[in-house]
Amino acid sequence: MIHLQSCDIAVIGAGAAGLAAAAETAAAGRSTIVIDREELPGGILRQCIHNGFGLTYFKEELTGPEYACRITGLARQAGAELRLGCAVISAVRNADGTFELTLLSAADGVTKLTARALILAMGCRERNRGNLAIPGTRPAGIYTAGAAQKLLNLEGVLPGRRAVIVGSGDIGLIMARRFRWSGIEVEAVIEIMRHPSGLPRNIAQCLNDFGIPLHLEHSVIEIGGRERVEYVDVAPLSDGVPQLERKFRILCDTVLFSVGLIPENELSAELGVELNPATGGAVVDCDCQTSVPGVFAGGNVLHVHDLVDFVSAEAAAAGRAALRYLDGQPAAAKNPVRAGANLKYAIPNYFSPARTTEFSFRPLILSNDATLTAELNGETVWKRRLRHIRPAEMLKAQLPGDLLQQDGELVFNLIQEEVQHA
Amino acid sequence: MLEKHLICISCPIGCELSAGRESDDSTWKITGNRCPRGEAYALAELTDPRRVVTAVVRSNSPVQPLLPVRTDQPLPKRFIDRLLNHLYTLTVKTPVKCGDVLIDNVENSGVRVIFSCDCEK
Numbered sequence: 297m298i299h300l301q302s303c304d305i306a307v308i309g310a311g312a313a314g315l316a317a318a319a320e321t322a323a324a325g326r327s328t329i330v331i332d333r334e335e336l337p338g339g340i341l342r343q344c345i346h347n348g349f350g351l352t353y354f355k356e357e358l359t360g361p362e363y364a365c366r367i368t369g370l371a372r373q374a375g376a377e378l379r380l381g382c383a384v385i386s387a388v389r390n391a392d393g394t395f396e397l398t399l400l401s402a403a404d405g406v407t408k409l410t411a412r413a414l415i416l417a418m419g420c421r422e423r424n425r426g427n428l429a430i431p432g433t434r435p436a437g438i439y440t441a442g443a444a445q446k447l448l449n450l451e452g453v454l455p456g457r458r459a460v461i462v463g464s465g466d467i468g469l470i471m472a473r474r475f476r477w478s479g480i481e482v483e484a485v486i487e488i489m490r491h492p493s494g495l496p497r498n499i500a501q502c503l504n505d506f507g508i509p510l511h512l513e514h515s516v517i518e519i520g521g522r523e524r525v526e527y528v529d530v531a532p533l534s535d536g537v538p539q540l541e542r543k544f545r546i547l548c549d550t551v552l553f554s555v556g557l558i559p560e561n562e563l564s565a566e567l568g569v570e571l572n573p574a575t576g577g578a579v580v581d582c583d584c585q586t587s588v589p590g591v592f593a594g595g596n597v598l599h600v601h602d603l604v605d606f607v608s609a610e611a612a613a614a615g616r617a618a619l620r621y622l623d624g625q626p627a628a629a630k631n632p633v634r635a636g637a638n639l640k641y642a643i644p645n646y647f648s649p650a651r652t653t654e655f656s657f658r659p660l661i662l663s664n665d666a667t668l669t670a671e672l673n674g675e676t677v678w679k680r681r682l683r684h685i686r687p688a689e690m691l692k693a694q695l696p697g698d699l700l701q702q703d704g705e706l707v708f709n710l711i712q713e714e715v716q717h718a
Numbered sequence: 719m720l721e722k723h724l725i726c727i728s729c730p731i732g733c734e735l736s737a738g739r740e741s742d743d744s745t746w747k748i749t750g751n752r753c754p755r756g757e758a759y760a761l762a763e764l765t766d767p768r769r770v771v772t773a774v775v776r777s778n779s780p781v782q783p784l785l786p787v788r789t790d791q792p793l794p795k796r797f798i799d800r801l802l803n804h805l806y807t808l809t810v811k812t813p814v815k816c817g818d819v820l821i822d823n824v825e826n827s828g829v830r831v832i833f834s835c836d837c838e839k
């Protein structure tokens with residue numbers, strides 16, 4: 297039997313993004329259903345048992361599960377309904393502008409849910425070794441860092457005894473400490489770039505505290521072993537080319553890849569949402585509205601965030617925008633925003649004249665002295681000197697509406713006063 | 719003049735701190751911090767390094783076989799390994815709530831171990 301249900305707003309994903317959005321929309325009296333395939337709410341936060349979350353959104357340093365409890369509490373108190381253990385397997389827009397989601401759960405079978413607006417909050421998934429193409433055999437013992445984190449923190453399985461971590465992103469660094477605290481040796485962290493891609497605090501407390509070597513500008517050239525990983529061969533890079541005569545072998549039975557995240561946008565594509573190659577997420581206006589009217593996006597599904605607080609703040613704003621959409625307010629104007637020098641992307645992709653807008657950027661350089669500028673139709677309307685720029689850290693800037701008075705193109709540039717290339 | 723370099727771990731900015739002092743018994747002077755927490759962190763790190771410890775303990779819950787726990791404040795580093803070894807021997811009974819105390823006073827340090835999630839069943 298197919299169940300039928302309807303609501304004002306359907307939120308796909310009950311992570312830090314979806315729950316924050318649902319708390320806003322439900323509090324305003326709109327019937328809100330949050331759907332997640334996991335049995336418990338919180339998304340990726342549930343497996344991030346370390347502290348370091350919530351300093352801005354909750355003004356307190358929390359662990360991932362604690363943040364998940366708080367944000368779930370906010371959504372539930374506001375009156376949002378949580379449908380857990382339930383996957384959204386299809387999402388389409390009806391001719392009348394409403395949406396039909398097909399939900400599948402072990403408990404209730406198939407449900408067709410009709411919603412007047414949609415909030416996409418599906419998070420992201422990890423890049424894996426396949427995306428990197430490292431030669432070698434295909435033995436057991438190779439994991440993405442997040443998969444290993446899930447095994448260890450949610451299922452209680454030790455993935456191995458001696459590990460090498462490939463990539464110095466925060467997830468890998470956090471896992472290095474977690475491994476050591478679980479009695480697993482960590483032989484080394486290997487990074488192809490000249491600078492670590494994780495936060496300095498994680499280099500300090502996850503590697504330096506344990507004396508774990510970090511090999512910068514090195515690459516894994518082979519993973520060896522018959523049934524199980526037995527070693528990795530590593531070589532230093534010179535201008536990106538492995539120096540094979542200087543290669544060395546590290547014995548290990550486990551290799552973790554921590555090489556980045558990709559927004560999870562299969563459903564968005566099915567809905568016909570325009571995607572942005574620079575982020576892997578949707579193209580959005582200053583209301584987090586996608587190219588499909590009534591579909592909003594926030595959190596890691598839109599662009600990969602390093603701080604959960606920004607995930608929740610962005611998705612809460614998407615929730616408020618969905619409320620305005622249901623109230624019949626017109627969509628924001630679409631004047632193009634472009635990422636210029638030294639910026640991988642700028643979000644949102646459009647600005648609306650006179651609207652105060654918070655922009656997010658991913659810098660491509662490492663610098664202790666750079667200036668971020670905004671040019672409207674070729675004229676600099678805003679600039680700020682920044683002392684701390686890292687590709688690992690998202691940049692944010694709020695532009696007051698009175699600086700954005702005309703239509704046209706807005707271009708952001710990050711101009712280096714002094715640089716080291718990342 | 720003695721100088722040491724540290725990275726503040728108190729927030730995601732991760733300021734690079736320098737600690738300098740004239741001699742072994744003069745006081746440390748801290749520079750490079752953007753806020754007062756950096757100075758407090760550096761002084762603690764030089765005399766009595768501590769870390770917040772997070773881990774999981776086994777539970778009898780059918781839904782959440784492992785429950786996350788944390789220390790309610792940073793614990794002196796020298797106690798960390800013993801605490802972890804002890805935690806891994808435990809199986810706790812549910813239900814528990816976020817903030818419930820699992821261990822009241824680790825090694826008489828005044829630090830508690832608390833649950834960091836709710837588990838109803």
Ligand SMILES: Cc1cc2nc3c(=O)[nH]c(=O)nc-3n(C[C@H](O)[C@H](O)[C@H](O)COP(=O)(O)OP(=O)(O)OC[C@H]3O[C@@H](n4cnc5c(N)ncnc54)[C@H](O)[C@@H]3O)c2cc1C
Pocket residue numbers: 308309310311312313314331332333334338339340341344347348349350382383384385417418419420442445466467470560563594595596597601602603604605607
């Ligand atoms: C290992 C790790 C460590 C981190 N450390 C920190 C830190 O120290 N401090 C910090 O501030 N931030 C940290 N972050 C970042 C932050 O936690 C995340 O950016 C944030 O939690 C992402 O929230 P989200 O809601 O966008 O996505 P997610 O938490 O991934 O939630 C997405 C949810 O959508 C569900 N979903 C997806 N598709 C479907 C579908 N088709 N049907 C049903 N459900 C679906 C998924 O099951 C999931 O629950 C870390 C992230 C990771 C991965």
Ligand code: SF4
Pocket residue numbers: 726727728729730731732733750751752753754755756757
């Ligand atoms: S000194 Fe202050 S701003 Fe700098 S890392 Fe420490 S807490 Fe953060």
